[in-house]
Amino acid sequence: MIIRTSVAALLMSGAASLLALPALAQGTIKIGVNQPLTGPVAASGQYVTNGARIAADQINAAGGILGSKIELVIEDNKSNPTEAAAAAEKLIVRDKVPVMLGAWSSTFTLAVMPKLMEYEVPMVVETSSSGKITESGNPWIFRIAPTTSMETKDFAKKIDKFAIKRANFLVVNNDFGIDAATKFSELVKSHGGTVGVVERMDPTAQDVSAQLAKIKASDADTLFITTSVEQLTLVLRQAQALRLTQRIITTGGSQAPDQLIEHAGPAAEGSYHLVFFTPWFPENAPNADVAVGLVNEWKKRGYQFAGLTEGFRGYDGILTIAAAIKEAGKAEPKAIQQAFWKVKVKGANGDIAFEKSGPAGKESGQNVPNVYVIQIKDGKVTLPAF
């Protein structure tokens, strides 16, 4: 944490990049990837990166773009906003990438955003859901992931089936979780329900029994949980130990239900999850051929199946970036930024296109993706009866 890289490693990587530069200059198009590959949310970041790799390999196998191969320059943001901003700066200044994909968590993405303004480089946001990202007037942001508001809007169509009278919330204590608690509370209230307690947990916290004891004491029929899969595993297990009987609905799309089944076992039974990709039934996806292609390649590479609910984000992100570079006709930041407004991509989640969002004159791009509800039943992922 204090000393990140040894002097030797620094010198070595410096030498390596000097040696590598002339070779790369000859004809690859670089795309920066800024993901958490270590730290508490490392699993998710690695899944996204694997999806990005599949997309890049498929594009290169089909001849690349503009006659060049694409090359992913992958940086680890260490699940830390400060590191995320530093990684972005390194990608832009040293690797000279014309476009980036990142940075998973809303908190990391928000930390990167001033760098995009400073260096005028566009970034496709593949996971972050906080409304602030596309509403703050940063014209270099193009988000393919749904905002929390979009998630709630989509869930609004189904919420009456749950007949929620009173809901509690347990959310991770960052932009992602707090935003979800606010938006889903509004949704519950607008559908005739009331809100009980809203509890927060640190992203690295392992013991949440205090929060759960408080939630248990607050009489409600439903508990909304928003966090990443590792922490969700712990929450479900500890909720079971406390005999919490409230119906659990998780939001945010970073739950990897298969990993929950494996790690939380019976504690995950009956829980509902809002996800943005359903790799269990890829043939039901709007672009079934793309979804099936991704799922098959993912399995062929031996990646964990559970990771596909995150992996598709990296896959769709790189497809979108490649389409924009092609549309721009050159690998330059400004041209790619303009091209994003025109792209229409057939992604694994569905059709990707950007709408304007945020203050006039400096709008960010926002895609309207699909949201699905699944339920864990008998140790399997199922589509709920309704």
Next chain:
Amino acid sequence: MDQLSQHLTNALVLGGTYALLGIGLTLIFGIMRVVNFTHGELYTFGAYMTFFAVSVAGANFFLALALATLVGVLLGAAIEVVLLRPLRSSDIDTTMIVMIGAWIAMQNGEQLIWGGVAKSIPTPFPTAPLVVGPVSVDWLRIFVFTAAILLIIGAHSLIHHTRFGRAMRATFADRDTAALMGINIGLVHTATFALGSGLAAAAGALLGPVFVVTATMGNLIALKAFAIVILGGLGNFTGAAIGGFILAFVEELGAGYISSGYRDAMGFLLIILVLMFRPTGLFRRAERIS
């Protein structure tokens, strides 16, 4: 009232492992005066070894816990012999920097070997909790608490009621005099570090199945261990044990009745208060170590 009894039960169970961690570190940091940044990594190592023994090698759960602790003791001994022994006459800053390096190397090594996806350790305990009135506790946590208490009692007896314990206390009270009395100083240093490390590995082995195992699981817990040691007074065995329980109660009740967003801050707030009014820790005067 129901909520309060649940909070108190949670805190008691959590406190047992905090105490175990605190005791392990107070031996190394408080008595040996080594700012041991690898403590959290030994904790992580214990958890991964349990995972390896149970899930990969297919060993019995209880045997796996014992093996993980034993391997933790050996790793601790190795760290002492390889890294600390050559630096015994160096100042605290030098060893601190070496230990930071060891911490980073170990954490990244774990990440490299096990990958970023969390591991889950299966246990033989029933998933249905024990229910007593309004309170409900996981069987696994009851076992963890019991094991932690037994380990604490064991470590206490070892230090206070054996010849080795007396040699250890003598060595760190006055090294030269102890050496003149015929105590093998090198062995005592290695054994103390190994004992402290073994307790950390045991805590990791016990808590690994309760939580999930990741390479960074030791970071926050190491910070808490330092806090517990400072709270209880450097080198004070009883202080570290009680400090562990105090931290658990403050966190649990703070999260339950004040604000869960500040759960981890509560403990540190308490330490600031303790240091303001009792700069040597709560129980420093109870035991004289140097």
